[in-house]
Amino acid sequence: MDFTYIIDALPDLMKGLKMTLMVSGLGILLSCIIGAIGAALRMSGFKPAEYLVTSYVEFIRGTPYLVQIFFIFYGLPSLGLRLSVFWSGVAALTVWASAFQIENFRAGLAAIGHGVHDASASLGLKRWHHALLVVLPLAARAALPSSMNTIVATVKNSAYLQAIGLVELTFVAVDRIAYDFRAIEMFFSICVIYLLCVFTLSGLGHVLERRLNRPFAGR
Amino acid sequence: MLLFEFRSFLLDGLLNTLLLSLVMIAGGTGFAIVFAAGLSLPSRWLSRPVFLIVECLRDIPLMVTVLLVYFVLPNIGISLDPFWSSALSVSVWGGANGAHIIRAGLASVPKGQWETVQAFGLGGWKGLLLVIVPQAMPVILPPYISLVTGLVQASSLGAVLGVNELLRSAQVLIEQTTISRGGSPAYLVYGAILVVYFVLCWTIALVGRRLEAHFTKPYSRDRHSIDRKDASSEVLVQTAPLDVRT
Numbered sequence: 001m002d003f004t005y006i007i008d009a010l011p012d013l014m015k016g017l018k019m020t021l022m023v024s025g026l027g028i029l030l031s032c033i034i035g036a037i038g039a040a041l042r043m044s045g046f047k048p049a050e051y052l053v054t055s056y057v058e059f060i061r062g063t064p065y066l067v068q069i070f071f072i073f074y075g076l077p078s079l080g081l082r083l084s085v086f087w088s089g090v091a092a093l094t095v096w097a098s099a100f101q102i103e104n105f106r107a108g109l110a111a112i113g114h115g116v117h118d119a120s121a122s123l124g125l126k127r128w129h130h131a132l133l134v135v136l137p138l139a140a141r142a143a144l145p146s147s148m149n150t151i152v153a154t155v156k157n158s159a160y161l162q163a164i165g166l167v168e169l170t171f172v173a174v175d176r177i178a179y180d181f182r183a184i185e186m187f188f189s190i191c192v193i194y195l196l197c198v199f200t201l202s203g204l205g206h207v208l209e210r211r212l213n214r215p216f217a218g219r
Numbered sequence: 220m221l222l223f224e225f226r227s228f229l230l231d232g233l234l235n236t237l238l239l240s241l242v243m244i245a246g247g248t249g250f251a252i253v254f255a256a257g258l259s260l261p262s263r264w265l266s267r268p269v270f271l272i273v274e275c276l277r278d279i280p281l282m283v284t285v286l287l288v289y290f291v292l293p294n295i296g297i298s299l300d301p302f303w304s305s306a307l308s309v310s311v312w313g314g315a316n317g318a319h320i321i322r323a324g325l326a327s328v329p330k331g332q333w334e335t336v337q338a339f340g341l342g343g344w345k346g347l348l349l350v351i352v353p354q355a356m357p358v359i360l361p362p363y364i365s366l367v368t369g370l371v372q373a374s375s376l377g378a379v380l381g382v383n384e385l386l387r388s389a390q391v392l393i394e395q396t397t398i399s400r401g402g403s404p405a406y407l408v409y410g411a412i413l414v415v416y417f418v419l420c421w422t423i424a425l426v427g428r429r430l431e432a433h434f435t436k437p438y439s440r441d442r443h444s445i446d447r448k449d450a451s452s453e454v455l456v457q458t459a460p461l462d463v464r465t
Contacts, residue, residue, distance in 0.1 A: 062420040063413045064372035066379070067386055071413060074393070075406030159280035163379055170283055174290075183290040191279050191287070198278045 005182055006189050016172035017193060023086065023168060024155040027093030031154065034094065035101025035147075042106050053102060060099035066160055068092055073164045089161040089168075093154055100150040108143025109135070141212040148205035152198055159194075169193060221403060222411055225392055232388030233415065239374040239384055242306045243313060247370055250314020255321040276315035284308045285376050301380035309373045316366055324359035325351065356434040364427030368420040375416070385412055 042053045060068070072095070073088040083091060112135060120130040162171035173186040222229065257269030276284065288308035292299060299307065328351050336346035378386035389412045396403035 059413075059417055062368070062417040062424075064375035064386070064416055066375045067409060067413050067416060070386070070390075071406065071409040075409045078402075078404055079406050156278075156280040159282040162282065170280070170286065174286060177290055183287075183294055187283070187287045187291055190283060191275075194279055194283065195275065 001188065002182065002185055005180075005185050009176055009186065009189070012172050012176065013169065013189060013193065016167060016169040019166065020155070020158050020168040021197075023089045023161065023166065024093060024158040026090045027097055027154050027158070028151050030090070030094040031097035031101050031150075032147075034098035035105050038098065038102035039105035039109060042102065043109055057099045057102050060096060065092075065096050065157060066163060068096060069160060069164055085164060085166050088164060089158070089166045092161065093158060096157065097150055097154045100153070101147055104143050104147040104150060105139070107146065108139040108141075111142035112138050137212070141209075141216075144205065144209055144212060148202065148209075151205075152201050155197055155201065156194065221392075221396065221407065228392065229385070229388055232383060232385040235382065235388075236371075236374050236377075236384040236386075239302065239306060239377055239382065240371045243309045243370045243374055244367055246306060246310025247313025247317055247366070250310055251317025251321055254314050254318030255325075258318055258322050259325075273315045273318055276312055281309070281312050281373060282376065282379070284312055285379065289380050301377065301382045305374075305377040305380050305382055309370060309376065312373070313366060313370050316369075317363065320359055320362045320366065321355075324355035327358040328354045353434065357431065357438070360427060360431045360434060364424060364431075367427070368423050371419055371423065372416065385415065 038053045038056070041049045044050070069088070069092040072083070072092045073085070076083065076088075116134060116138065117130070120134050125134065158168055159170040161168055162174060165171070167175075169190050173190045177183050177186050254269060254273050258266055258273065260266040260269070279287075285305055285308040288299075288311075289301070289304045292304070332351060332354060333346070336342065336350045339346075341350065374384060375386040377384045378390065381387065383391075389408045393403050393405050393408055
């Protein structure tokens with residue numbers, strides 16, 4: 001292993017890492033929004049919306065992510081929707097991750113007991129106050145571990161986007177290997193970078209989890 | 220229609236996908252058993268490194284693992300063709316995920332069961348396979364089935380290395396018809412492939428549910444009799460379902 005080569009390649013890798021983080025950050029943000037809307041629709045009691053959301057979740061979870069990416073990048077232009085590589089990547093990540101986030105948030109909402117509604121009603125809370133101040137914190141606490149898993153998976157799944165030519169971390173590594181044949185060095189460095197990202201994110205998740213658990217701890 | 224015209228070509232791809240998936244499922248199960256055994260080794264000095272390997276495999280993106288095996292192994296003198304290279308990398312990943320599923324399943328069987336098995340003189344492999352594993356099955360199967368569908372989906376990664384499976388044949392079909400006819404409906408081809416994969420995974424999930432029902436049957440009979448209620452509920456303690464990390 002040649003460490004001077006890794007140091008030499010570091011600026012390129014950092015550019016790739018920036019792209020990875022940008023794509024996955026946007027994907028995480030959008031998928032959380034869509035996940036919340038989808039979970040609300042699924043719990044709404046309006047049957048057609050429920051079936052629509054459920055079949056979306058089942059279909060996305062039952063098909064390979066790589067094929068979804070190709071469908072969005074190569075297939076959609078012939079249907080009249082032309083996206084750049086970057087936005088195709090964001091769209092693919094969002095479509096994939098939101099299916100999982102819908103399930104996570106739905107499980108979080110379902111974990112809230114019926115007594116909570118009764119308690120809010122007896123305290124005379126308005127509907128919106130009940131939803132925002134009571135249901136949301138409780139549901140967030142219940143959904144956090146599983147949605148944190150999905151968030152970490154979103155960052156990792158951004159590596160698939162090298163297949164459509166998005167210049168992110170994996171693409172940079174494979175591209176440099178094509179020139180210099182330093183496979184061991186490049187894969188060692190991107191593995192370390194990915195592991196650091198994953199550990200940082202799950203560490204943040206644990207901190208947040210402890211913060212949200214504080215009202216319930218002790219006594 | 221394009222899909223009908225090239226049906227034998229696409230069918231070839233589907234057959235290769237099925238073959239690749241079978242190899243991955245078999246390999247993944249093998250690695251899962253090895254890793255699970257490694258995780259439960261009595262000495263911490265032996266089980267810690269296994270845990271570290273498993274954790275790394277779960278936390279590195281699958282795409283990176285696949286490319287890593289393809290690009291790095293030749294450097295240390297092992298040259299694999301794309302088929303075996305993708306099969307090996309996905310199997311190792313599946314094994315890392317499966318190891319925790321198996322370990323959690325075996326841990327869910329009450330300790331008294333193992334002691335009873337030994338008291339009956341059925342120690343070792345025989346007791347494990349005949350008594351402990353069947354009881355662990357209701358806990359193992361649900362996440363394991365989702366791992367199997369994950370492995371079938373991961374077989375599409377072979378296309379990145381150039382294995383002639385379903386996704387690759389879709390790509391080739393689109394390329395060829397674009398050159399020869401000046402355009403092909405990519406959305407149609409990829410959409411059809413998506414549907415095929417969905418049907419495949421749906422079928423596996425259905426079979427899995429049947430299998431699950433088979434293994435939970437002995438306990439569901441007990442549920443209605445009052446005097447043995449506690450015994451059955453003890454066995455059916457479900458741990459939180461383990462997620463498969465891509």
